Amino acid sequence: MKAIDCGRRAAPEPSAPRGLVFDIKRYAIHDGPGIRTTIYLKGCPLECAWCHNPEGQLGVPEIIFWTGRCIQCGACLEVCPEDGDLDAAHCRRCGRCVQICPAGAREMAGRWMGVREVMAEIGQDRVFYDSSAGGVTFSGGEPLQQPEFLAALLRACQEEEIHTAVDTCGFAAPSAFDQVSPDTDLFLYDLKLMDDAAHRHYTGVSNRLILENLRRLAHRGAAVTVRVPVIPGISDDAGNLDAIGRFVASLGAVNQVDLLPYHRMAADKYGRLHRKYRIPATEPPSTERMEQLAEGLRQWGIAVTIGG
Ligand code: SF4
Ligand code: SF4
Numbered sequence: 001m002k003a004i005d006c007g008r009r010a011a012p013e014p015s016a017p018r019g020l021v022f023d024i025k026r027y028a029i030h031d032g033p034g035i036r037t038t039i040y041l042k043g044c045p046l047e048c049a050w051c052h053n054p055e056g057q058l059g060v061p062e063i064i065f066w067t068g069r070c071i072q073c074g075a076c077l078e079v080c081p082e083d084g085d086l087d088a089a090h091c092r093r094c095g096r097c098v099q100i101c102p103a104g105a106r107e108m109a110g111r112w113m114g115v116r117e118v119m120a121e122i123g124q125d126r127v128f129y130d131s132s133a134g135g136v137t138f139s140g141g142e143p144l145q146q147p148e149f150l151a152a153l154l155r156a157c158q159e160e161e162i163h164t165a166v167d168t169c170g171f172a173a174p175s176a177f178d179q180v181s182p183d184t185d186l187f188l189y190d191l192k193l194m195d196d197a198a199h200r201h202y203t204g205v206s207n208r209l210i211l212e213n214l215r216r217l218a219h220r221g222a223a224v225t226v227r228v229p230v231i232p233g234i235s236d237d238a239g240n241l242d243a244i245g246r247f248v249a250s251l252g253a254v255n256q257v258d259l260l261p262y263h264r265m266a267a268d269k270y271g272r273l274h275r276k277y278r279i280p281a282t283e284p285p286s287t288e289r290m291e292q293l294a295e296g297l298r299q300w301g302i303a304v305t306i307g308g
Contacts, residue, residue, distance in 0.1 A: 039153070040139050054275060181217070
């Protein structure tokens with residue numbers, strides 16, 4: 001995935017909300033049914049230790065630095081208003097270093113966009129949605145951190161009869177779910193850890209609101225696929241999966257779970273953001289282990305897919 005740089009902006013849309021987008025992925029096949037365009041909104045209330053989109057966590061634009069591309073020309077230091085202090089904590093997010101860098105070593109993750117601008121991007125992929133029963137997925141970060149912008153985008157998609165999915169961590173105000181639910185065809189809803197203390201430790205927040213919001217969605221009959229990241233040594237024990245199975249089965253209306261195997265592909269991103277990857281190096285779960293966990297969940301009468 002390539003982060004969006006801070007390019008020229010489209011004509012302003014005075015009445016429509018604007019939002020912070022950090023990536024747009026085309027031809028996505030793991031973010032809901034069919035071929036999809038995934039729009040990544042920046043900002044997340046969680047800080048999961050294994051997060052594979054750390055550039056989506058902060059609700060502000062931020063600089064990504066590719067050390068290997070840097071040719072040490074010093075141009076960025078000359079234009080930086082922080083007197084060459086490129087440390088992320090002092091960065092004003094002015095983007096001057098991005099514009100001046102001749103090597104593409106600096107990118108700005110996060111760009112303010114209007115609804116019309118995002119819809120223009122989505123419109124380019126329309127033919128793929130029609131041929132594959134696909135659509136658009138809003139992910140992040142946590143898309144419900146920008147409820148007005150998200151609601152406006154969902155409404156615009158529905159007006160064009162485009163299938164919509166919202167990929168959420170579930171930690172959002174119930175009113176935000178109320179706002180977006182009428183125009184959301186499918187929720188991709190993360191459940192990570194059922195033990196609240198473990199959830200706090202690895203994500204920074206309690207899971208209570210997450211579970212309560214999922215109950216509310218299920219009660220209303222919303223279409224929901226639960227997604228469980230399988231992180232070795234953290235979320236992959238039989239007790240956690242069994243508790244998830246019991247909870248999902250109790251919802252009645254939700255009967256699809258995707259198990260998402262851990263991968264380390266995002267680990268390098270942390271260094272580019274001047275952050276530490278908090279979990280120790282570990283191998284992805286084996287195919288046999290994933291099948292074993294899926295089989296355990298199926299005992300609860302749940303349809304399980306590995307990979308999503
Ligand atoms: S975005 Fe601006 S303040 Fe931040 S490092 Fe680049 S030039 Fe300096
Ligand atoms: S402008 Fe780019 S290539 Fe030059 S020193 Fe800065 S990051 Fe490196």
